[in-house]
Amino acid sequence: MRAHHLAAAVLVAALWGFNFVAIDVGLDSLPPLLFVALRFVLAALPVAVLAPVYGPPAPWRYIAAIGLSMGFLQFGVLFVGMDVGVPGGLASLVLQTQAFFTAIFGFLVFGERPRPRQIAGMAVAFTGIALLGLDLESIAATALGLTLVVAAAAGWAVSNLLMKAARPRNTLHLMCWISLIAPVPLLALSAAVDGPAAMATALRGVTLETLGILVYVALFTTLVGFGIWAYLLRVYTAATVAPFSLLVPVFGMSFSALLLDEPFTALKLAAAVLVIVGLALNIGLVPGRIVPQRSART
Template identity: 50%
Template sequence: MRPAHLALAVLVAAVWGVNFTVIEIGLDRFPPLLFSALRFLAAAVPAVFLVGRPKVAWRWILAVGLVLGVAKFGLLFVGMDAGMPAGLSSLVLQIQAVFTALFAAAALGERPSRLGVTGMAVALAGIAVAAVDEGTTGPLTAFALVVAAAACWGASNVLTRRAAPPDALNFMVWVSTVPVLPLLLLSLWTEGPARDLEALRALDRQGAGTILYVAWITTVFGFGAWGLLLRRHPASTVAPFSLLVPVFGMTSAALFLGEPVTPLRWCAAVLLVGGVAVTSLAPRRGAPARRVDPDPAAADRAEVTPSR
């Protein structure tokens, strides 16, 4: 990988890691479901008018939009609003690699190797350590919501691999159009019109900045740059850089939010990141033959679907 592309991969990981701190700041100003809806609205408009028509079937856009946009991000934002720390959230979400492997085994017939199973066990041990740490400092319900968000992320990864979008940015922008209305309706139902209206009336420069960061910097720039890297390099070369996300997430949360990083949390980070690395990079067995794609990079792009 060229130095410029190496720097870009690290920059994207940093952007995605800092995103959790920005979300935490935004949750001080918006109800979680409304904040998530505004994030997708800002990511979709005006980008949807610039990226061209969808390049995959609508059923895949709708499926990923509901599972990733509504379920995954809805659960993440609600979990963080309920007390899950930003740094720990950036770490726990990485368990999505284990869920992805399990769902891929069930839906795609991709049996993990023994090394992959070992990686899953190590990652799950990291989650257990993180749960023990969170149980001494915060609500376990919030922790469980973020784990559920990771499971939804894993499901959306399998759906995205089935869709095999040839353009990651085009796909993500169109996916971003799907969650806006469901999240707004859920916000009106559970958070209430009065609370939503109050948050919108109190919108200030910092609140608008959090929306623009999570929409344009995290989604539009992040996925555009990631898609560029995947077009130029194999997925196995690009994917490991996503393991830097919790490093930047925990560091930024400690610096800007004053979140403590306990010895247990460091232990959880080592186990979880190490286990995820092994799970992600271990070979899979028994996967069905895939169709030949005229774009030689398309298969690699379909293998890595980070989402922040």
């Protein structure tokens, strides 16, 4: 991998890791479902430019389905889970179990049988997640919050399979278009759960800090980060690019410890090691044996 592409891959992992700090801070000012809805409203703005030129990058049934699954099952449940009791750094780690849910659902839906090392990776990683449940107080989490973040990882897996079935012409464009769908059910749920009065109060109280967080999670995390990632996947093989996702919880937990004083306990460190080792097994990353190779699409 070229040096500037290597730097770009690390940058994406850092952007996605810091995203959990931004969410943690933003939840102090905005109700979680309203926060997610505003995130997608901002992410949908490029559609105004894309629509006349490119049109939808996939059939509308897939855009609607991905918008609903990503908006509510993935991000809606994640933000609520963090709001009721999961610190940002810990959430960045637990959410990576989406890789295993994707493999499980892929087997159930597409008949993609996981390899033995992938099964071993799932067992190791979920052992790490189970370890977290032994002492929720020491990791500053609640059982409900941890359960919801695991559910959000499963929701991410559903989005992954829908994206695979959609076969979009351009993945970045798809992210913009599905952002048109997601805000509608999220705003309706926020109105039902939080009430219109609480939503109006939160919107009136938006500060420059909150606005900056919204811009970050909508544009830098979603469009810039995902755009760079999609480009790298076009230039290199998936086996070369995928391992960099292992850096996301490393950055997430490090930023949270430095900026939010999130406790970094021995239990959390042990769980992190198990999850990351499980992910490494899942993608076939064997130290000293994998030599990244570029694909033919350069």
